[in-house]
Amino acid sequence: MTVASQVKQTLASLKAIHAGLQQLALTSQDETAQRTFHEAMLTAERMIAELKGRIGRLEFEEPQYHGK
Amino acid sequence: MPIWLEVAIRSVCILIGLFVITRILGKKQLSKLSFFEYIVGITVGDIAGTMSSDLDISLQEGITSILIWSLFPVLIARISLRNKKFRDFVEGNSTVFIKNGKILEENLKREKYTVDELLEQLRKKDVFRVADVEFAVLEPNGDLNVLLKREKQPLTVGDVFPNPPREKEPxxxxxxxxxxxxxxxxxxxxxxxxxxxxxxxxxxxxxxxxxxxxxxxxxxxxxxxxxxxxxxxQEKKLLLAAMKKVQADFELYALQTNSEEAKALYEAHAAKMTELIEKVGPLLRN
Known part of the structure; x- marks a missing residue:
């Protein structure tokens, strides 16, 4: 497995975490919990964006594995 | 009209009347019956019983006495709701038995409580050593309530976790x-x-x-x-596990990569993820 595909897998996990946090933020009844989940979700969102940038660079470095 | 029919009509009417009266008296009477309310309840029941079967008693007399017996407590309750002094007079005051860990003998005497009775009441509250008690008070309804010393109080969630996640009713x-x-x-x-x-x-x-x-x-x-x-x-547990895995991934990438820039990014992400797990973890654990 190449580095790029590994990082892509982590990106997928991160997206799943983001979705899970979002769902909890919506279904939680307690306001503090809602806010905590929401803030965590936003952090995850930023991390996803940064990681996407990194993957772009990795694909540039390993063009033969592009898109995998 | 035959006698049995009159008794039946009376009984049914009184039953309905009693039902209405108990509704007016409310729930409080049930949960915290004072001696006075207890006697009132019995008297009202007795009057109603006699009235329904004894045809010598005229309905006028019976209804008057029932109304007085049942509305007087309502009146007292209304007034004592407004007036603290009246409330103290009607419902009585609580008496402090143990203060700062010391038994107040005069108060025991005033309530005609022996030491044995005090010990018995304490044992009912699972307290066997008087020395463990910081404060104890005899309530107007005869219950003894006990505040244990801080070091003898049972452990609560708040003692272990400073900010436990809040839980609403399911x-x-x-x-x-x-x-x-x-x-x-x-x-x-x-x-x-x-x-x-x-x-x-x-x-x-x-x-x-x-x-x-x-x-x-x-x-x-x-x-x-x-x-x-x-x-x-399982969703919450799986989410927590996924977060831990991603955190570990980032740490691994930070070690593997040769690029300084990428290393910095991965390390920052690993740190952020750890922070996230710390923040959200307590909410996901239960």
Whole structure:
């Protein structure tokens, strides 16, 4: 497995975490919990964006594995 | 009119009247019956009983006495709701028996309490050493309430975790295989969500005896068929596990990469993830 595909897998996990946090933020009844989940979700969102940038660079470095 | 018919009519009317009166008296009487209220209750019942079977008593007399006996407590309750002094007079004051860990002998004497009785009341509260008690007070209704010294108090969640996640009351959404729409709406959920959750567990609504949603939107169910094992909700635990895995991934990449820039990014992400796990972890653990 190449580095790029590994990082892509982590990106997928991160997206799943983001979705899970979002769902909890919506279904939680307690306001503090809602806010905590929401803030965590936003952090995850930023991390996803940064990681996407990194993957772009990795694909540039390993063009033969592009898109995998 | 035959006598039995008159008795029957009287009895039914008085039953209805008593029902209305008990409704007016309210719930408080039931939970905290003072001696006075106890006697009033018995007297009202007795008058009603006699009135329904004894035809010598005229209805006028009986109804007058019942109304006085039942409305007087209501009146007293109304006044004592407004006036603190009147309340103290009617309901009595509480008496402090133990203060700062010391028994107040004069107060014991005033309430005609012996040491044995005090010890008995303390034992009822699972206190066997008087030295463990910081404060004890005899309530007007005769109960002894005890505040233990701080080091003898039972451990609470707040002692162990400074800010425990808050938990609201769960809502019952399925009873006897029927979906209850109102509690579902209270949680901001709908039938579609419930169907989806039940499909995930592989059960039909008709087979569910009871289902509850907790304050984090997790569904727990009890089936009619007790032989079938129901899976516990896993979403929160899985989410926490996924977060830990991603954190470990980032640390691994930070070690593997040769690029300084990438290393900095991965390390920052690993740190952020650790922070996130710390923040959200307590909410995901239960």
């Amino acid at each position: 809502q019952t959404v399925i009873m006897d295989g029927m979906i209850l729409d109102e509690p579902l709406a209270t949680m901001g959920l709908g039938r579609g969500w419930l169907k989806e959750q039940l499909d995930k567990q592989g059960v039909a609504v008709e087979n569910v005896f009871l289902a509850q949603v907790d304050s984090y939107g997790q569904l727990t169910i009890d089936l009619y068929d007790d032989k079938i094992q129901v899976a516990e909700p």
